[in-house]
Amino acid sequence: MNSILLWQGCNYRNNLEKxxxxxxxxxxxxxxxxxxxxxxxxxxxxxxIGGFLKKAKETAGKTIEKINDFDIVLTPCPACQRAFKDLxxxxxxxxxxxxxxxxxxxxxxxxSSKKDGFHLKPLRMKIMYHxxxxxxxxxxxxxxxxxxxxxxxxxxxxxxxxxxxxSVCCGGGGLLFAYFPTLSIKVAAxxxxxxxxxxxxxxxxxTACPQCILTLRKAVELILKREIEVMNIAGxxxxxxx
Amino acid sequence: MSIDNEIYGxxxxxxxxxxxxxxxxxxLSRAVKSYxxxxxxxxxxxxxxxxxxxxxxxxxxxxLKTIDELTKRTKDMVEDLKGNxxxxxxxxxxxxxxxxxxxxxxxxxxxKSLTMEELNINKELEEMSCEVLxxxxxxxxxxxxxxxxxxxxxxxxxxxxxxxxxxLSRLMEKKIxxxxxxxxxxxxxxxxxxxxxxxxxxxxxxxxxxxxGTVLIIENEGNARLVxxxxxxxxxxxGIEKIVPALSDAILVAEVTSRYxxxxxxxxxxxxxxxxxxxxxxxxxxYGVHGPKEFHLILLDxxxxxxxxxxxxxxxxxxxxxxxxxxxxxxxxLISGYFGYVYMGGIGAILTRFLLGGLEKAAPIAYTCxxxxxxxxxxxMKIDVPKMMLKLREEAVxxxxxxxxxKENLKSVTGIEI
Numbered sequence: 001m002n003s004i005l006l007w008q009g010c011n012y013r014n015n016l017e018k019x020x021x022x023x024x025x026x027x028x029x030x031x032x033x034x035x036x037x038x039x040x041x042x043x044x045x046x047x048x049i050g051g052f053l054k055k056a057k058e059t060a061g062k063t064i065e066k067i068n069d070f071d072i073v074l075t076p077c078p079a080c081q082r083a084f085k086d087l088x089x090x091x092x093x094x095x096x097x098x099x100x101x102x103x104x105x106x107x108x109x110x111x112s113s114k115k116d117g118f119h120l121k122p123l124r125m126k127i128m129y130h131x132x133x134x135x136x137x138x139x140x141x142x143x144x145x146x147x148x149x150x151x152x153x154x155x156x157x158x159x160x161x162x163x164x165x166x167s168v169c170c171g172g173g174g175l176l177f178a179y180f181p182t183l184s185i186k187v188a189a190x191x192x193x194x195x196x197x198x199x200x201x202x203x204x205x206x207t208a209c210p211q212c213i214l215t216l217r218k219a220v221e222l223i224l225k226r227e228i229e230v231m232n233i234a235g236x237x238x239x240x241x242x
Numbered sequence: 243m244s245i246d247n248e249i250y251g252x253x254x255x256x257x258x259x260x261x262x263x264x265x266x267x268x269x270l271s272r273a274v275k276s277y278x279x280x281x282x283x284x285x286x287x288x289x290x291x292x293x294x295x296x297x298x299x300x301x302x303x304x305x306l307k308t309i310d311e312l313t314k315r316t317k318d319m320v321e322d323l324k325g326n327x328x329x330x331x332x333x334x335x336x337x338x339x340x341x342x343x344x345x346x347x348x349x350x351x352x353x354k355s356l357t358m359e360e361l362n363i364n365k366e367l368e369e370m371s372c373e374v375l376x377x378x379x380x381x382x383x384x385x386x387x388x389x390x391x392x393x394x395x396x397x398x399x400x401x402x403x404x405x406x407x408x409x410l411s412r413l414m415e416k417k418i419x420x421x422x423x424x425x426x427x428x429x430x431x432x433x434x435x436x437x438x439x440x441x442x443x444x445x446x447x448x449x450x451x452x453x454x455g456t457v458l459i460i461e462n463e464g465n466a467r468l469v470x471x472x473x474x475x476x477x478x479x480x481g482i483e484k485i486v487p488a489l490s491d492a493i494l495v496a497e498v499t500s501r502y503x504x505x506x507x508x509x510x511x512x513x514x515x516x517x518x519x520x521x522x523x524x525x526x527x528x529y530g531v532h533g534p535k536e537f538h539l540i541l542l543d544x545x546x547x548x549x550x551x552x553x554x555x556x557x558x559x560x561x562x563x564x565x566x567x568x569x570x571x572x573x574x575x576l577i578s579g580y581f582g583y584v585y586m587g588g589i590g591a592i593l594t595r596f597l598l599g600g601l602e603k604a605a606p607i608a609y610t611c612x613x614x615x616x617x618x619x620x621x622x623m624k625i626d627v628p629k630m631m632l633k634l635r636e637e638a639v640x641x642x643x644x645x646x647x648x649k650e651n652l653k654s655v656t657g658i659e660i
Contacts, residue, residue: 011655014655046656047652051637051638051639059658137615137618138615171572174611174631176610176611179647182261187576
């Protein structure tokens with residue numbers, strides 16, 4: 001039996017507690033045995049992309065010590081995933097032992113391997129999937145979230161004109177949300193209105209990155225002033241899975 | 243004033259006001275829309291352009307690797323054709339050279355060139371009592387409004403037709419209505435005599451072919467032909483990264499650049515090898531016939547060799563200045579050239595760091611990038627701008643000029659003090 005660690009990420013732990021609970025719920029429904037760390041801290045991603053490499057090295061070193069005993073590290077945050085899988089080695093020359101998976105990849109593997117072992121109830125809503133830059137362009141994961149979504153009955157899916165490798169950034173990437181939040185949120189609003197041209201009857205935007213959730217949610221609330229939910233893919237699944 | 247405020251304060255305040263500028267937003271969204279339409283058409287007509295771009299990328303890579311040989315070959319060829327070729331180590335040397343050719347009080351016509359911005363040449367020549375005229379329509383407008391070019395190809399992207407009409411009415415001392423074709427005609431009339439009067443023409447170059455010492459200039463308006471053809475002296479300023487081995491490579495640059503700049507075909511591709519000449523009387527070659535008598539090619543280093551030596555930043559010199567990354571950038575498409583210094587957008591941050599402005603001007607741009615990688619997807623040369631941004635940020639931190647606000651906010655998010 002593989003030992004599995006759910007690495008939650010700062011954004012989920014600090015800003016998205018409800019969404020984190022949904023991640024737990026889905027994993028439990030899928031009978032995944034996993035652990036979390038009580039002493040989880042920052043993975044170092046913000047330091048890596050902010051240019052603070054000394055700090056990043058220090059943080060990454062501590063993180064690797066914590067996660068290296070597990071076989072699989074599973075995370076709902078594509079930034080943490082990219083740090084573990086790519087940036088630690090390419091920028092810091094540090095290696096991570098466990099297999100690292102984004103939640104969407106992991107969930108899809110389980111769902112596709114035991115097709116009859118779960119039941120998904122229909123969701124009558126219209127959603128759009130937003131490809132996070134970190135997950136899509138940087139980690140090349142486009143299919144798994146879409147496959148998960150396609151399993152849910154009655155769901156209507158709006159595909160924006162720019163998606164996958166041409167997807168438009170939410171505006172929260174690259175630490176811009178921490179450096180110049182007003183600009184971030186305006187980018188997000190422009191993306192939804194001018195680039196994605198989201199339809200009038202859209203109920204929810206589903207994505208797979210906590211920063212995208214936070215930025216798009218702010219734009220929906222403050223600028224679009226519309227009743228559109230912005231949720232994680234696990235949140236969507238949590239509603240459907242029985 | 244703190245260093246942080248000096249570096250980031252004004253830059254961020256300008257972005258703040260750009261965000262509130264409704265007209266800018268409208269102008270930009272129109273420009274992006276029409277850019278995309280044209281690009282799709284151009285790509286449909288020339289589906290093989292992506293393969294050509296890939297081939298050109300290889301040529302660019304190879305050219306930078308053999309830059310010393312290519313520079314030498316170019317110089318030899320230009321001189322063989324009785325032109326002059328000057329290797330300028332930095333902007334100062336280039337300016338000095340130009341000032342040695344231009345005389346006090348001359349009329350000088352210019353066609354659009356970003357590289358020339360590195361020299362701040364207008365100011366330098368005006369100090370010699372020269373009249374310096376931008377002849378590209380957008381640059382002409384921007385110059386006379388004392389504004390700042392906001393796009394590589396459409397410098398006046400942020401200015402409305404009404405403002406242009408006001409400007410021209412003042413300049414021509416008559417009422418000119420805000421109708422675009424009329425405005426264009428007025429500028430044509432105004433500049434016609436200037437072209438004829440001009441003693442010197444200043445241009446940039448899209449490519450330089452070493453094999454034949456040929457300069458290639460792409461344009462649509464026809465101003466570059468006049469600038470390079472009518473005055474007695476033609477001075478070209480080109481970054482050394484513009485050199486490719488053969489004329490056919492330079493043509494490939496023209497094809498790829500114009501397709502990605504979304505022209506099916508640019509109206510003109512100028513090819514210039516040395517001064518004009520004739521041998522029609524007794525086969526004796528005389529230089530200076532209808533075209534310029536003097537031809538000067540200035541090959542500018544100004545930080546480029548330093549870039550070539552760097553394995554990461556080097557790729558930024560593949561940039562064709564086609565502008566296709568800008569329209570697809572989430573930040574640029576919202577605030578235009580405010581996301582930049584003289585060189586704009588993500589790629590502009592790297593060019594700013596090395597060619598014009600330095601790290602202090604580059605850092606604020608680097609931190610305004612979302613690192614989303616959309617530019618890389620649209621770049622014909624597949625330049626990995628996000629990767630270079632990370633390196634710029636690393637340099638900013640090493641030089642102790644990373645934004646304070648970012649450090650504070652990261653501390654509150656991660657709980658870790660930087």
